[in-house]
Amino acid sequence: MTDTAAPETAAPHCLVEQDGHKLVVTMNRPEARNALSGEMLAIMEQAWERADSDPEIRVVILTGAGGYFCAGADLKSMNQKPPSESFESGAYDPTVIKSLLKGYRLKKPLIAAVEGPAIAGGTEILTATDIRIAGESAKFGISEARWSLYPLGGSVVRLPRQIPQTVAMDLLLTGRHIKAPEAKELGLIGHVVPDGEALAKAHEIADLICANGPLAVQAILKTVRDSEGKHENECWAEDAKVGAAVFASNDAKEGPRAFAEKRTPNFTGS
Numbered sequence: 001m002t003d004t005a006a007p008e009t010a011a012p013h014c015l016v017e018q019d020g021h022k023l024v025v026t027m028n029r030p031e032a033r034n035a036l037s038g039e040m041l042a043i044m045e046q047a048w049e050r051a052d053s054d055p056e057i058r059v060v061i062l063t064g065a066g067g068y069f070c071a072g073a074d075l076k077s078m079n080q081k082p083p084s085e086s087f088e089s090g091a092y093d094p095t096v097i098k099s100l101l102k103g104y105r106l107k108k109p110l111i112a113a114v115e116g117p118a119i120a121g122g123t124e125i126l127t128a129t130d131i132r133i134a135g136e137s138a139k140f141g142i143s144e145a146r147w148s149l150y151p152l153g154g155s156v157v158r159l160p161r162q163i164p165q166t167v168a169m170d171l172l173l174t175g176r177h178i179k180a181p182e183a184k185e186l187g188l189i190g191h192v193v194p195d196g197e198a199l200a201k202a203h204e205i206a207d208l209i210c211a212n213g214p215l216a217v218q219a220i221l222k223t224v225r226d227s228e229g230k231h232e233n234e235c236w237a238e239d240a241k242v243g244a245a246v247f248a249s250n251d252a253k254e255g256p257r258a259f260a261e262k263r264t265p266n267f268t269g270s
């Protein structure tokens with residue numbers, strides 16, 4: 001009997017779904033532990049651009065399919081086409097890797113919901129996220145050195161700024177994996193939940209942020225990002241400028257009005 005069913009079309013390597021004010025980005029190659037493919041990275045880059053250009057989107061959630069987060073670059077495809085060829089040909093300038101949010105940061109909060117392994121490029125992109133939730137069996141590591149590769153996804157610069165230097169050096173140089181409880185203790189992640197519940201927790205936190213004034217949320221994010229690594233006295237002028245613009249908004253009048261009228265604010269982002 002000839003199979004007349006249409007050939008199954010391959011699932012996209014990354015899924016992007018809007019849920020109200022939330023954009024959910026799911027790395028989708030579970031058979032390869034969501035290892036990063038060119039297709040996946042291209043969809044991720046488009047998702048970041050969509051999130052930043054659509055005022056309806058207030059929060060982005062990044063997660064992985066199949067109970068895995070991300071196993072980093074696809075080591076097998078590297079055998080076909082070593083990244084160095086793209087560098088040497090000039091086809092790719094690794095100074096900015098938008099898909100991994102290196103040299104480009106979202107204007108909206110990005111929440112990571114991690115289940116299973118977040119290894120190498122998986123932990124690298126994690127360092128570009130703002131709020132991080134992991135299932136208790138999740139594991140983390142910057143394993144590039146194990147394969148004599150370099151963590152080009154931004155973590156060599158970011159990790160020592162996000163966790164104690166000596167621990168960052170340990171993880172970068174050994175490439176060893178750590179489990180969620182240790183990652184939480186280090187402050188690499190903020191929440192540990194039972195396995196399978198990271199995405200639900202991410203939605204819970206995202207809903208709280210989505211209910212807040214979007215202009216205030218985005219202004220806070222901007223100041224945190226722009227003041228990174230600066231002396232506080234270098235930051236107050238920009239802090240005041242950004243803050244005053246929030247207070248000048250219609251939403252900054254809607255908030256106190258809603259409080260006085262004992263109702264939920266209706267923020268419009270204006």
Ligand SMILES: C[C@H](/C=C/C(=O)SCCNC(=O)CCNC(=O)[C@H](O)C(C)(C)COP(=O)(O)OP(=O)(O)OC[C@H]1O[C@@H](n2cnc3c(N)ncnc32)[C@H](O)[C@@H]1OP(=O)(O)O)[C@H]1CC[C@H]2[C@@H]3CCC4=CC(=O)CC[C@]4(C)[C@H]3CC[C@]12C
Nearest residue numbers: 032035071072073074075076083086092117120121143152
């Ligand atoms: C530099 C940036 C990042 C680099 C890297 O991430 S290097 C990759 C390091 N990854 C690892 O060490 C993880 C390896 N995997 C594991 O340890 C384990 O699999 C696991 C712990 C993740 C899971 O264990 P498990 O027991 O559950 O499962 P397994 O049985 O081991 O595996 C199941 C199945 O999955 C396959 N698998 C797992 N991991 C991978 C993987 N990483 N690659 C491929 N396949 C994987 C495994 O083989 C099994 O398969 P099976 O068939 O069943 O045997 C780079 C990040 C992005 C790059 C830039 C992208 C854009 C660019 C494009 C260019 O052209 C130029 C360069 C560049 C700018 C590029 C530059 C470098 C990056 C920034």
